Amino acid sequence: MIVDGKTLLISTGDFSPTSLDHSRELGVIVTDTSTLKAVQALFSRDVAGIPAQPTPIPSPTVALPTPAPIATDTPLPTSTPPATDTPVAITPVVTETPQLLAPGPTATPLFADVTPTKIVLPILP
Amino acid sequence: MRSPPNAVFGALQAARGRHVMVRLVLEQQPYGMGSYAADPAYNFLQTYVGQVRWGGQLAFRYTHASYLVADGARTFIGSMSWTDTGLGANRELGLIDTDPRVASAGERVFNADWNQRKLHSAPNAVVVSPDGARARILKPDCNRTQVHRHLHRATHRSGDNPRAYRVARLWPASAGGYTKRCLAGLSAPAPLQVTIVRQPYMDARA
Numbered sequence: 001m002i003v004d005g006k007t008l009l010i011s012t013g014d015f016s017p018t019s020l021d022h023s024r025e026l027g028v029i030v031t032d033t034s035t036l037k038a039v040q041a042l043f044s045r046d047v048a049g050i051p052a053q054p055t056p057i058p059s060p061t062v063a064l065p066t067p068a069p070i071a072t073d074t075p076l077p078t079s080t081p082p083a084t085d086t087p088v089a090i091t092p093v094v095t096e097t098p099q100l101l102a103p104g105p106t107a108t109p110l111f112a113d114v115t116p117t118k119i120v121l122p123i124l125p
Numbered sequence: 126m127r128s129p130p131n132a133v134f135g136a137l138q139a140a141r142g143r144h145v146m147v148r149l150v151l152e153q154q155p156y157g158m159g160s161y162a163a164d165p166a167y168n169f170l171q172t173y174v175g176q177v178r179w180g181g182q183l184a185f186r187y188t189h190a191s192y193l194v195a196d197g198a199r200t201f202i203g204s205m206s207w208t209d210t211g212l213g214a215n216r217e218l219g220l221i222d223t224d225p226r227v228a229s230a231g232e233r234v235f236n237a238d239w240n241q242r243k244l245h246s247a248p249n250a251v252v253v254s255p256d257g258a259r260a261r262i263l264k265p266d267c268n269r270t271q272v273h274r275h276l277h278r279a280t281h282r283s284g285d286n287p288r289a290y291r292v293a294r295l296w297p298a299s300a301g302g303y304t305k306r307c308l309a310g311l312s313a314p315a316p317l318q319v320t321i322v323r324q325p326y327m328d329a330r331a
Contacts (some may be wrong), residue, residue, distance in 0.1 A: 009262065010202055010220045013254050017155075020262070023187040024180060024238060025254035026231065028202050028222055029261075036141045039218065046216060 002043065008036050129212030137174045145196075147175025150238050154186035181241040185255050188238070194231040199223050202231075202251075226250040 001009045011027025014020035030036065045051075127135060141147045141220025149170055153163050171177045193201040200230075203219020205211035222228070230248035237244045247256040 009252065010204070010218055011252060011258075012192060012202060012204060013258065018187070019189065019254055020259045021255050022185055023189040023254055024185050024234075025252075025258060026190040026192045026202055026234060027252035027254075027258065028200075028220060028227055028250075030220065030251060035220070042218075075267075 002036065002040055003041060005036065008039055010039075023038055128209055130207050130209060133207055133212070134170070134174050141175055148235075148239060149175055150180050150188055150235065151177060153179040153182070154187075156187060156189075178239055178241075181238045181243075183241055184238070184243040190234075190254075192231060194228050194235060197228050197232060198225060200228045200231045224250070293315045 001015075003009075009027055013023065013025030013027060019025050045081060057066060065069040133273050137147050137149075151163060151167055151170070153160055153167075155162055167179070191203060191206055195201075200222045201219060203217060205215065205217035205219060211217060227250045230250035233248055234244065234251065234253055244253065244256045247253040247258075252258050252261045269277065
């Protein structure tokens with residue numbers, strides 16, 4: 001939802017009582033001008049029925065550097081307790097090598113061993 | 126070539142391979158479906174991707190928030206489900222936010238849900254349902270049944286205001302009775318522009 005061309009709400013929630021009052025939804029309010037322009041342009045094309053290629057929407061803030069991957073033989077760092085209302089139970093990270101993404105021509109495709117049940121989350125009324 | 130959800134879950138799986146702690150919260154009873162639909166997803170993700178828990182049914186009814194916080198620094202929030210249709214066919218909108226306040230707020234919400242606890246106060250950096258979203262989005266006089274009346278009045282006000290409101294809403298052509306009633310109520314005033322788009326399927330709430 002874009003309000004007055006100045007405020008943008010991007011949210012997981014529908015505009016419905018169920019989403020507002022009974023579901024866990026998360027949204028963010030954006031005032032970044034470049035993001036607003038990009039979304040407004042996309043919306044305008046949709047209203048006009050113009051097929052649009054995916055529009056890269058700039059981040060509203062400066063991108064942070066991507067943390068370097070942790071080497072497999074490096075001890076896991078101690079987790080910093082997040083600011084929560086309640087203590088968070090941190091379960092040790094599983095350390096076995098993922099099988100489905102193993103490199104090489106014999107790699108097993110993801111989902112290969114899973115019963116092909118299609119999961120489609122519904123759009124709430 | 127991987128399907129979009131396979132790419133997402135494959136990336137999460139690869140992250141786990143780098144010893145990144147991957148945690149996911151799922152809805153056990155998705156709207157209109159039973160656990161028969163959610164259980165396979167739970168089992169798959171638990172086996173191959175990360176730690177999984179069901180959403181906090183004590184604090185709210187449905188876990189519908191599709192978001193991701195990475196490394197405590199980047200937050201993805203989007204309208205799309207992580208499905209073939211949500212990621213590959215529908216019109217959806219999402220944002221990767223690098224504001225650390227948003228990441229911190231997202232983690233706080235996630236940790237509350239992970240531990241099945243209520244949020245005592247919603248963080249300001251994000252809009253959280255059911256914890257304060259209504260107050261953030263709507264005016265105080267809008268109760269549960271007045272969500273659409275509020276928009277209706279907004280369109281009427283544009284008649285005597287030179288700064289005309291332009292409210293455009295896109296509904297899927299396959300909308301059910303609920304949406305059609307909303308559409309009927311909103312389409313009366315002239316400034317309201319309603320466009321029905323058949324392709325792509327409109328699911329972006331932005």
